[in-house]
Amino acid sequence: MDAASVLLGNIALGLGTALQPENLFYCALGVFLGTLAGVIPGIGTLAAMSLLFPLTFHLGPTAALVMLAGIYYGTTYGGSTTSILLNLPGTPSASVTAIDGYPMAQTGRAGVALFMTTVASFVGASIGIMLMMIFSPAIVGIALQFGSTEYFSLMVLGLVVAATMSADSPLKGLSAIVVGILFGLVGLDIYTGAERFTFGVPSLFDGISIVALAMGLFGISEIIGSIRSGESRVAAIEKVSMRSMLPSRDDVRRSRWPLLRGAGVGSFFGTLPGTGGTIASFVSYAIEKRISREPERFGKGAIEGIMAPESSNNAADQTAFIPTMALGIPGTASMAMMLGVLMIHGLSPGPSLLGNQPALFWGLIMSFWIGNLLLLLINIPMIGLWVRLLNTPYNYLYPAILVFVCLGTYSVANNTIDIWFVILFGAIGYGARLLSYPMPPILLGFVLGPLIEEHFRRAMLYSRGDLTTFVTQPISATFLALSALVLMLSVAMWLIRTTRHAEKADGGTAGQ
Amino acid sequence: MHVSISRRIQAICLAAGMALGLGSAPALSQAGLGGPVSLVVAYAPGGATDLMARTLSDPLSAALGETVLVENRPGGGTIVGTLSVLNAAPDGRTLLYGTNATLLNQILRDYENYDPVEDLTPVAVVATQPLAVIAHPSLPADTIEELVAHARANPGAVNFASSGNTSLQHIAGEMLGSVAEIDMLHIPYSGAGPALIDLLAGRADIMITSLVGVREHIESGALKLLATTGPERSPSDPDVPTVAEAGYPGFNAMSFQAVFGPRDLPDEIVAKLNEGLRELVTDELKASILQRGMVLEISSPEEMRAYLTEQRETFSRIISETGIVLQ
Numbered sequence: 001m002d003a004a005s006v007l008l009g010n011i012a013l014g015l016g017t018a019l020q021p022e023n024l025f026y027c028a029l030g031v032f033l034g035t036l037a038g039v040i041p042g043i044g045t046l047a048a049m050s051l052l053f054p055l056t057f058h059l060g061p062t063a064a065l066v067m068l069a070g071i072y073y074g075t076t077y078g079g080s081t082t083s084i085l086l087n088l089p090g091t092p093s094a095s096v097t098a099i100d101g102y103p104m105a106q107t108g109r110a111g112v113a114l115f116m117t118t119v120a121s122f123v124g125a126s127i128g129i130m131l132m133m134i135f136s137p138a139i140v141g142i143a144l145q146f147g148s149t150e151y152f153s154l155m156v157l158g159l160v161v162a163a164t165m166s167a168d169s170p171l172k173g174l175s176a177i178v179v180g181i182l183f184g185l186v187g188l189d190i191y192t193g194a195e196r197f198t199f200g201v202p203s204l205f206d207g208i209s210i211v212a213l214a215m216g217l218f219g220i221s222e223i224i225g226s227i228r229s230g231e232s233r234v235a236a237i238e239k240v241s242m243r244s245m246l247p248s249r250d251d252v253r254r255s256r257w258p259l260l261r262g263a264g265v266g267s268f269f270g271t272l273p274g275t276g277g278t279i280a281s282f283v284s285y286a287i288e289k290r291i292s293r294e295p296e297r298f299g300k301g302a303i304e305g306i307m308a309p310e311s312s313n314n315a316a317d318q319t320a321f322i323p324t325m326a327l328g329i330p331g332t333a334s335m336a337m338m339l340g341v342l343m344i345h346g347l348s349p350g351p352s353l354l355g356n357q358p359a360l361f362w363g364l365i366m367s368f369w370i371g372n373l374l375l376l377l378i379n380i381p382m383i384g385l386w387v388r389l390l391n392t393p394y395n396y397l398y399p400a401i402l403v404f405v406c407l408g409t410y411s412v413a414n415n416t417i418d419i420w421f422v423i424l425f426g427a428i429g430y431g432a433r434l435l436s437y438p439m440p441p442i443l444l445g446f447v448l449g450p451l452i453e454e455h456f457r458r459a460m461l462y463s464r465g466d467l468t469t470f471v472t473q474p475i476s477a478t479f480l481a482l483s484a485l486v487l488m489l490s491v492a493m494w495l496i497r498t499t500r501h502a503e504k505a506d507g508g509t510a511g512q
Numbered sequence: 513m514h515v516s517i518s519r520r521i522q523a524i525c526l527a528a529g530m531a532l533g534l535g536s537a538p539a540l541s542q543a544g545l546g547g548p549v550s551l552v553v554a555y556a557p558g559g560a561t562d563l564m565a566r567t568l569s570d571p572l573s574a575a576l577g578e579t580v581l582v583e584n585r586p587g588g589g590t591i592v593g594t595l596s597v598l599n600a601a602p603d604g605r606t607l608l609y610g611t612n613a614t615l616l617n618q619i620l621r622d623y624e625n626y627d628p629v630e631d632l633t634p635v636a637v638v639a640t641q642p643l644a645v646i647a648h649p650s651l652p653a654d655t656i657e658e659l660v661a662h663a664r665a666n667p668g669a670v671n672f673a674s675s676g677n678t679s680l681q682h683i684a685g686e687m688l689g690s691v692a693e694i695d696m697l698h699i700p701y702s703g704a705g706p707a708l709i710d711l712l713a714g715r716a717d718i719m720i721t722s723l724v725g726v727r728e729h730i731e732s733g734a735l736k737l738l739a740t741t742g743p744e745r746s747p748s749d750p751d752v753p754t755v756a757e758a759g760y761p762g763f764n765a766m767s768f769q770a771v772f773g774p775r776d777l778p779d780e781i782v783a784k785l786n787e788g789l790r791e792l793v794t795d796e797l798k799a800s801i802l803q804r805g806m807v808l809e810i811s812s813p814e815e816m817r818a819y820l821t822e823q824r825e826t827f828s829r830i831i832s833e834t835g836i837v838l839q
Contacts, residue, residue, distance in 0.1 A: 049558075050584065148715075328728060328729075336558035339725065343804055344563065346800060348728055350729065414584060461699050
């Protein structure tokens with residue numbers, strides 16, 4: 001009762017702060033620019049935030065933080081738009097959404113897909129914010145329990161769950177993951193500084209840009225494919241009415257649980273610095289596919305396949321604030337920039353921020369709600385506009401997209417080498433498409449491979465080379481046991497399926 | 513034609529900037545550099561170096577009478593950004609906001625045979641900061657002396673975390689191990705944030721890092737501060753002893769931020785830039801930067817050259833002594 005009234009008091013304080021005209025204005029500006037940065041392929045959160053960063057010197061700390069945060073989570077909202085319409089993820093974490101979102105658009109359901117992902121983003125974010133409001137201290141306690149040993153086992157579980165994501169051939173899926181890991185290896189070994197596949201080029205020391213990889217694999221290959229086939233692959237849209245955007249009753253029924261599971265997975269990964277939305281969206285997609293009664297629908301426009309990842313990456317975006325704000329230690333560059341805003345204004349980020357600056361802290365949290373509501377208001381009316389974009393003749397649309405992709409990719413590091421990589425990965429993606437290799441596992445391997453290595457080797461340093469550390473630490477042991485369970489289940493399923501197939505085939509020949 | 517268009521764009525940007533309340537419309541002095549200045553930061557936006565560069569860019573714009581823009585050119589462990597400035601036109605409109613890494617990476621890699629002290633033109637050391645030896649409370653040592661005794665009694669048991677292989681934090685740890693003759697295990701991270709989290713959780717035992725963002729954990733007792741690493745006590749922590757005081761005179765690991773010009777930057781432009789940097793220093797700015805743990809003090813170009821030469825000698829010695837080698 002008492003805790004509840006304290007919370008209510010904080011909510012009132014936060015709302016009072018967040019609704020001040022200045023803060024409200026910068027919140028709206030932030031989410032609007034965030035949406036734009038998300039919609040334009042390649043322009044990422046960090047680029048958009050650093051563009052507006054100089055402005056924060058002239059604002060109050062609350063307004064500055066509210067604006068940058070708005071850009072941060074707004075980008076994830078917008079990222080799914082081009083994923084669905086053009087098979088071109090606006091941000092890497094929206095890549096998974098393309099798997100089922102694009103087929104939906106091709107069958108004329110782009111409006112529904114955009115509407116539902118907006119809803120999924122909102123619900124995911126709301127659940128993330130709620131966790132942040134109520135359980136922050138407990139969540140920080142849990143996050144601190146995660147060292148490299150635990151991260152390693154968690155990544156293994158993630159990889160095992162996601163490995164079987166690819167539809168047709170598990171072998172092709174596996175080899176795509178390996179290719180992704182190989183690309184992920186490029187750069188300096190963080191433990192010894194040894195150069196790997198850098199060919200002495202300093203621009204490669206920090207590895208290949210994930211934006212260049214995602215844009216090339218997914219977007220450019222799609223464009224090459226369309227041009228080769230001599231026709232626009234984007235579906236013709238007759239007209240966009242409110243009705244054409246509304247999901248059917250069946251859509252809503254199918255969406256409910258994936259939405260919640262996605263939010264749960266995303267909230268969990270968000271609190272672990274360094275993992276974030278991309279891994280969360282992959283894992284939640286893989287979970288939906290695994291537990292679905294009709295996994296064959298996935299990849300062909302299953303609504304579960306867009307709801308789970310979108311709810312997941314937005315939830316992760318919100319819960320990522322928990323360790324950052326509670327410990328004052330940034331997990332990512334974007335979070336570092338937000339803490340930088342505090343420092344510039346002479347505020348010390350850290351555990352006492354909540355006690356010393358309650359108006360700022362709760363104002364920020366309540367601005368998340370307001371920002372997410374604004375995002376709903378901004379995004380839903382835009383759906384019609386986006387869908388109509390598809391009616392643009394492709395000889396105008398594709399060159400325009402290419403320009404944006406190049407601009408966006410270049411903006412990440414101001415380095416032209418990244419544009420060459422977009423071209424290279426476009427070619428690789430097109431090749432993979434021709435040979436029907438799945439592309440999402442390449443991205444997954446690219447993200448997870450280096451993380452698994454980093455944490456494995458650090459765990460080995462701490463344990464002085466003792467491999468049993470992975471099973472003697474309880475959290476790690478649990479993840480490994482779960483991985484083994486998932487593996488055994490899938491082998492069992494595979495056995496059942498093949499014997500059934502064999503029986504059917506036997507029956508078939510016997511019948512003839 | 514080309515010029516007039518870019519001028520117009522500039523004017524529009526300037527107008528837009530003023531409309532947005534970006535303040536400090538540069539006084540168009542006749543002694544300007546003939547166009548906007550790009551201050552290159554060799555890291556992605558958001559880090560400590562980037563924040564400082566951005567904090568200084570506005571007052572520097574006012575002092576120089578030219579718009580100063582921070583440009584992030586990350587990659588290659590700062591080599592990409594450094595090279596982009598090294599080979600830029602020596603007109604004072606492309607500058608590097610460099611750090612210890614500008615020296616360290618070149619010592620370690622000798623990439624394209626440039627010499628960061630001779631080939632880049634020193635303009636001014638802008639800010640310096642001693643690092644601090646911080647530890648998890650579970651480590652049975654509250655001073656450097658006790659740390660040394662503990663590490664000698666348990667060789668190889670102390671884990672020291674750093675923001676990365678060959679970072680200043682790493683070098684400082686190796687320096688401590690070398691002068692105190694103790695054996696600690698270096699555990700590199702990708703960035704100071706994740707390393708700090710493992711220090712807070714008690715997986716790592718010590719870390720030699722900036723106090724920025726850490727002070728509060730020390731005040732709450734979640735971490736403890738053993739010493740600072742400068743030649744003298746830190747002005748922000750006058751009560752905390754230095755490593756040198758613990759019996760290792762000459763121990764000095766300072767992080768610095770400095771402005772470098774391209775190859776062959778003419779002396780008069782160097783002088784103009786140095787003057788501009790001196791002009792931006794106000795008591796108010798100094799105080800707010802000290803609050804972030806850094807001492808804002810502009811050196812002369814000659815002082816900077818001497819400082820860099822000395823720093824490079826120290827780094828090279830430690831690197832060859834401790835055998836930090838890159839394959």
